[in-house]
Amino acid sequence: MTEEKKPEERKKRRTATEAASRIGPMVKATIGGTVQAREEGKPIAYSFICCCYDEIIRAMDIVPVWTENYAGVCGAKRDAQRFLERAEAENFSRSLCTYALCGLGFDAWREELGEMPPESPWGGQARPDMMLGSGQMLCDPRNKWYQASQRYMPDVPVYDVGLPWPPYEDDYDYREVQDYYVKYIVEELKGLVQFLEKHTGRKMDWDRLSELVDLADRTWNLIWETYELRKAVPTPMGTGDAMNTMVPMVFMMGTQEAYDFYKELNDELKHKIANKEGEIPDEKYRLIWGGGLPAWFALTDFNYFNNKGAVFPVETTYRMVEAIYHFDIDLSKITDPLEHVAWRWVKFWTYWYDKAKKRPGSHPDVERLIQYIEDYKIDGIVMHEAFSCRSWHVGLIWQLNQLKKVYRDIPSLILESDIVDISSYNEADTRARIDAFIDTLEAVKSRGR
Amino acid sequence: MSQYFAGIDLGSTMTKVVIMNQAVLASVIGPTGPEHRKLANRVMEEALVKANLPFADITYVVATGYGRINVPFADKQITEISCHARGVGYLLPEVRTVIDIGGQDSKGIKLKDGRAVDFVMNDKCAAGTGRFLEVTAEGLGVKLDDMGKLSLTAKNAVRISNTCTVFATQEVVAKLAEGVPLPDIIGGLHEAIAARVYSMVRRLKIEREVALTGGGAKNIGLVKALETKLGYPVLVPPEPLLTGAIGAALLGKDIVKEAAEKGETLPRSERRLQEATFFT
Structure with a gap:
């Protein structure tokens, strides 16, 4: 009876910052809040992170259920297998995105029972009133997942927001076409607002939306400034914590709570830096988490790195903001909130294009890595290939090879497993690789001495 | 007094032991296998017999390979990557x-x-x-x-x-x-x-x-x-199975040399051949 099995809960990861330690309870309360909202009859929407519509749903008081987040929670609690197996039994391929599989398995089960599956992690994922796809260029489940969910919830409407950005080419300037992209995204967002108005019976409060867009801009800047503090030696916060502190960034954007969280984190990091309080007492190696979503069931691996004297002052994963004031366009002059959001989206994804063009053979993702390696005084790169997430992970090895070609040789480690499926993970092998990587870092450092 | 260094490479299939001073004095290659794995101490014993040395005379023991963590008589565990590198660097510079x-x-x-x-x-x-x-x-x-x-x-x-x-x-x-x-x-x-x-x-x-x-x-x-x-x-290399064990022994030698240069005393495990506790 696989479905009845309740695995033992994983020991919690040790956090370095007070802020990161608050995230678990915050997420638990948020998930519990969605179940409560359902009972109270508030409109609920399945939503994707980095969706461009955060402020829109907040302005209309729609309660988001972040389905990727819930799958991640199931993974972190090592309780996803029963939902993955359920999806597989529904004829979904095991090689699909395991966030989607976990969510589909959960939904199939919940809809069959008419209530939450037994002992659902943190109370379960609330049934939505609508599902808001968010198709990025590189992630197909964001288009298809909710359409597949309609097999179990045919009464729940889906709106799929198309969110493209100009692709990178080194022989043309994306600015030639950026207006078209912005126009397209604005149309998509207008369609979303109409869809939400129709299905909630509420009217968009455009003034409130503008206020929230401004709040999100300020939050972006604050996050950027806060994360930049991690350049300090020793670094006050590592990627293990950042995998927690990303929660307000990607699940609570456009809320005062998110802004306040980063203000407190900013204060905490400044305090730690003033006191020379590093993530670990004896920082020997500074690493970058150079790509790949984390294995949510194995976040204690970050503690394992720490125990070896390694810290991660920076990561590319879930650093989904840039300083707005660094964009080559003054967003404050764009008063239409939908247009404003569309420009922010396009400018974020094209942020590294100009830099990449200056270095032959480089690429925006590579250039970002190089900049972080320089800025954060990085000794080595760690990447994670999550087998089920092709779209985000397919280019990692290429990026690494290009980086070594156009920049310099730097020790690197590729970890292999998954975001949710724990059967892909072997702790002993992973840690053997980490040990070997630490040896190579030491060898490289000692050659330089 | 001569110093002797042992490297033990507990691989998934084969267990390899090397005893060195200036050169390789003795080496043994034996199957790891489910039962043999617990008997890594016997492979070590065999190598000591070949080298005609009591275990107490071994200055430093380094374990490497898949099962390195649980070799109770090793003074230090080092990853096979480092040991292979050191071994090959020595044999084929x-x-x-x-x-x-x-x-x-x-x-x-x-x-x-x-x-x-x-x-x-x-x-x-x-x-x-x-x-x-x-x-x-x-x-x-x-x-x-x-x-x-x-x-x-x-x-x-x-x-x-x-x-x-x-x-x-x-x-x-x-x-x-x-x-x-x-x-x-x-x-x-x-x-x-x-x-x-x-x-x-x-x-x-x-x-x-x-x-x-x-x-x-x-x-x-x-x-x-x-x-x-x-x-x-x-x-x-002449015996390609032994590079990890040779590297382990050489790294042991490096560690002892570095400690001597710094005037440090290295902690050592008890010189008693106990069963590897891989499965326990």
């Missing part, structure tokens, strides 16, 4: 890239000044490891030791399309049933494993000279298949 094909994993190591500066590893999939040949040899009813030589007699090596070891076994049995000559099938298997290892190690930007170590290096068919992939000859 001109080598810049090491390809190690073991029973359970395969790895590529980039060397600079005899130390590992980068590596890649396959520990996820049996294809590309010794296990691939072991399993397919069994499926074909051929002795593992004969596989390499037989592959060299292939006239038209077949393409093995399955990268999964289990399915590849079915595929080769089907080829046999189709009447494909055995050497051509075995030749195809060697090409498949070489292609898999080569594509992994290429991530390191392979530099000459290249050394092949581990059990895979004892298979002449695999050596040739890899040389074909690389386009030039590879170097193979």
